[in-house]
Amino acid sequence: MQRKRKLPGYQKSFTFKLIRGLLPLGRQRITQVKSRILKEASAKPFWDSYQQILLSYLxxxxxxxxxxxxxxxxxxPLIAAPLGATAVLVFAVPDSPMAQPRNVIGGSCIxxxxxxxxxxxxxxxxxxxxLAxxxxxxxxxxxxxxxxxGGAIALLGVTSQASWDFVWTPILAGSLVLVFCTIIFNNLVSGKPYPKHWF
Structure with a gap:
């Protein structure tokens, strides 16, 4: 007659059994995520031409x-740190939907x-x-x-305990100036039509 092996107390608990039962699913899920990341990472990144890099710089x-x-x-005050990130979008990737005037002005103000x-x-x-x-x-x-x-704007506004003036200057005014500069520069200098759409 074979004696039953006595389990320690914690191994009898529902939580232990649940976790032990989910471990194979966890390993499988980790494998899926890992293969997805490696697959996505194998795609070659998009690189701009030297001309485009120079135009973005200027x-x-x-x-x-x-x-x-x-x-x-x-x-x-018409300048704030998040407007530097806006400059990256409007000058380096002006075709992006997130770099269009509606998004730059509307998203920043919201x-x-x-x-x-x-x-x-x-x-x-x-x-x-x-929360912000x-x-x-x-x-x-x-x-x-x-x-x-816009995420940086929300964070900056809370950390600086911004008042309603923050909406007008630097955010709205700064966004309008950047959009205006982008329209002039991209259409006259770089030859890229901007904006792709207004609304």
């Missing part, structure tokens, strides 16, 4: 220089309004930062104005 220099000049001489509203309601606690970024992303998706620098 355009972004022009756009940020204009913002800086206007900030110094107008007395209004993010600014979101963060200022949350700061007014809840202050600048750590959880408000997360997540809410801004969701609102940009719902309005079809997704613009990645």
């Amino acid at each position: 355009g972004s220099f022009l756009g940020i220089a204009v913002l800086t000049y206007l900030t110094i001489h107008s007395g209004y 993010a600014a309004i979101t963060c200022v509203s949350l700061v007014q309601l809840f202050g600048s606690e750590a959880w408000v930062m997360a 970024v997540a809410t801004a992303i969701k609102l940009m998706q719902l309005t079809k104005t997704l613009h990645p620098p």
Whole structure:
């Protein structure tokens, strides 16, 4: 007669049995994710030509220089760190849907309004930062104005305890100036039609 092996107490628990039962699924899922990542990583990245790199360099220099000049001489703050990320989009990948005027202006303003509203309601606690970024992303998706620098705008607004002036300057005014510079530069200098669409 074979004696039953006595299991330690924790091995009898429901949680242990559940985790033990899910481990094969976990290993299988990890293998699937790993193969998907390696498969995606095997695709060759898109590289710009040297001419396009030079044009992106000149355009972004022009756009940020204009913002800086206007900030110094107008007395209004027209420049903020997220506008540097906007310059990357509008000058390096102007064909991207996220670089179109609707997204640049609309997405930036939605993010600014979101963060200022949350700061007014809840202050600048750590959880408000997360809430501002997540809410801004969701609102940009719902309005079809997704613009990645909008996440940075929402975060910057909360960390700096922004007031309603933040929406007008630097965000709205800075976005308008960058879009204007992009239209002039891309159509007259680089020969790339911009924008692809307004709305």
